[in-house]
Structures are given as structure tokens and as C-alpha cells.
Amino acid sequence: MTQILKLDGVDFVRGDRQILTDINLTIDTGQRWVLIGPNGAGKTTVLNMCGAHIHPTRGRVFVLGHQLGRVDMRTLRESIGHVNPRHPLRRPLSPRQVIYTGATGTTDVMMHWEAPLWVVERTDALIEQLGLTHVEGATWPTLSQGERGRTLIARALLAQPSLLLLDEPTTGLDVAAREQFLTTLDSLHADNPDMATVVVTHHLEEIPTSTTHAALISGGRLLAAGPVANVLTSQLVSQCFSYPITIGHSHGRWHARAGQPQT
Numbered sequence: 289m290t291q292i293l294k295l296d297g298v299d300f301v302r303g304d305r306q307i308l309t310d311i312n313l314t315i316d317t318g319q320r321w322v323l324i325g326p327n328g329a330g331k332t333t334v335l336n337m338c339g340a341h342i343h344p345t346r347g348r349v350f351v352l353g354h355q356l357g358r359v360d361m362r363t364l365r366e367s368i369g370h371v372n373p374r375h376p377l378r379r380p381l382s383p384r385q386v387i388y389t390g391a392t393g394t395t396d397v398m399m400h401w402e403a404p405l406w407v408v409e410r411t412d413a414l415i416e417q418l419g420l421t422h423v424e425g426a427t428w429p430t431l432s433q434g435e436r437g438r439t440l441i442a443r444a445l446l447a448q449p450s451l452l453l454l455d456e457p458t459t460g461l462d463v464a465a466r467e468q469f470l471t472t473l474d475s476l477h478a479d480n481p482d483m484a485t486v487v488v489t490h491h492l493e494e495i496p497t498s499t500t501h502a503a504l505i506s507g508g509r510l511l512a513a514g515p516v517a518n519v520l521t522s523q524l525v526s527q528c529f530s531y532p533i534t535i536g537h538s539h540g541r542w543h544a545r546a547g548q549p550q551t
Contacts, residue, residue: 289316291350292451292484293338298347300333300508307333308508311347315501317450320477321486322495322516325505326529331488332455334505338486339453340364352450366393369444369452373437373459380427383420383439387411390446407446414442418472434465438472445476452476452485458494466494474498492520497540504528522548 293315300308308330315321323331336342340351340361349356352367369390376395377386385397391407392398403411415421418438423431431439437457444452454473458466477485477498489495495502495516502520503513506528512519520542522535536543 289318291316292352294350295334295337296348298337298344298349300337300342301345306508311510313503313510313513315484315486317484318482319484319501320496320499321501321503322499323486323488323503323505324490324492324528326490329505330508331505335453335455335486335488339368339370362393366447367449369449371440371444371452371454371457373440373455373457375440377428380429382425382427383423383431384411384415386428386439387414387442387446390443410446411442414445418442432465433460434469437461437469441472441476450483452483454485454487456488470494470496492535492542492544495542
């Protein structure tokens with residue numbers, strides 16, 4: 289396996305606040321990780337570091353073989369797919385235009401920029417693959433949350449990245465849209481077996497069935513990391529959330545309920 293991500297003894301400090309402490313995590317080709325923890329645990333900070341958006345205060349971060357601080361961050365980000373449901377779009381672009389911005393790593397279509405043929409053809413394929421054909425004539429403000437989510441996945445996949453990062457991608461979705469979105473992720477994993485993914489969430493019901501590994505983070509520290517079945521235990525998840533939680537797994541999906549497991 290090829291190493292895609294490595295966080296080595298990483299601390300992150302913002303102002304006088306310690307956000308992350310001694311994070312050690314390695315992700316290899318084709319692994320599908322979920323990063324779980326309570327609100328404010330540091331999950332998004334870890335994801336932003338993996339996406340080459342911020343540097344560690346201490347320690348080393350390697351992304352796609354490049355150490356942060358010794359590489360052009362913007363160029364590196366062109367090889368990373370990053371899905372943020374809070375995508376800061378300021379103009380009413382069409383889904384196609386939003387997908388095009390994945391080629392330039394921007395949030396808006398660059399002035400005087402014309403999409404090359406490969407971008408047009410790849411966008412055509414992604415629009416069909418992700419079920420967006422029926423909204424091609426729409427604009428961002430009129431799309432549903434599910435349609436926006438699929439558009440952002442298409443944008444992230446445009447450059448065929450080796451790494452796909454998803455920050456709470458089912459935020460704002462109803463149950464039907466959430467299930468459709470998770471099915472889409474599982475299909476992407478099947479179609480792109482070498483692509484590594486990291487999904488951030490604090491809801492176990494939102495974990496794709498294709499997930500292979502999990503990491504628990506609490507208070508800016510990594511509590512556990514490894515194969516998903518070894519990490520998502522009632523004991524470890526309860527410790528992570530500082531609350532008694534019983535974890536279950538059936539038909540490929542995880543679920544949680546309050547209280548200790550029955551003996």
C-alpha cells in the first residue's frame with residue numbers, strides 16, 4: 289500500500305487555545321476512514337490539515353508524499369478532493385459551473401477562464417454518474433441540500449484525486465436524502481478502489497457501509513484509530529463522548545443508543 293496521509297506528533301494551537309495535541313495517524317491507498325468525535329473535538333481541524341489548508345503548530349504532516357511547509361499548498365490542494373457542505377459560494381452558479389471550479393481550486397469561476405475539453409467531458413460524466421442531469425439548468429440557491437451535496441462531490445472528483453475529504457457531508461439532509469447520499473459514497477468507493485477517503489461526522493448512522501477504518505477524537509486528542517470494528521465499540525465510543533453509549537452493527541450500518549449494553 290502507498291501512504292496517502294501521515295500526521296506525526298501533531299499539535300495545533302490557535303491563539304492561546306490548544307486545539308490538537310499529539311495526533312498520530314496514517315492513512316494508506318484505498319482505505320476509507322471515518323473520523324468521529326463530539327462537537328469541538330478537533331475533527332474539522334484535522335481534516336483541514338489533511339486537506340493542506342493549515343499547517344501544524346508542532347509535528348509533521350505528509351499529504352500525498354509531500355510535507356506541509358515544504359510544498360506549494362495551493363498546488364497540492366489541486367490533487368485533493370474536499371467536500372464542505374458549507375461551501376462559501378457567493379454567486380448563483382449552475383451545478384456545471386460549480387463543478388468546473390474544481391479544476392481551478394476556487395469557489396467561483398475564474399475570469400476569462402474557459403474549461404478545457406477534458407474538464408467538459410469529465411463534468412458530463414460526473415453529472416450523469418451523480419444523478420444531476422435534471423438540475424443542469426438550475427442555480428445553486430434553488431438546489432436542495434442533497435443536490436448541493438452531490439454537486440460538491442462531483443466538484444471534488446473532477447481532477448480524479450487520490451484523496452477525498454468529506455466534512456459532515458450529510459448536514460441538513462432529511463432521511464431519504466441522507467440515505468441516497470450514503471449510497472452514492474458507497475458507489476464511489478466501488479468505482480474508485482484506490483482512492484482514500486476521510487469522512488468527518490459525529491453521528492454513527494451516517495457512516496457509509498464501505499468504511500474500513502475509524503478514528504475517535506476527543507478534546508483534541510486521538511483516543512483510538514484502526515479497523516472500524518475494533519474502534520467502534522461501546523466502551524471506546526462511550527469514553528470518546530463521556531457518556532454511556534451502546535453501539536450496534538447490522539446490515540453493514542452502525543447505530544448508537546444511550547445506555548450501557550445489556551449483560
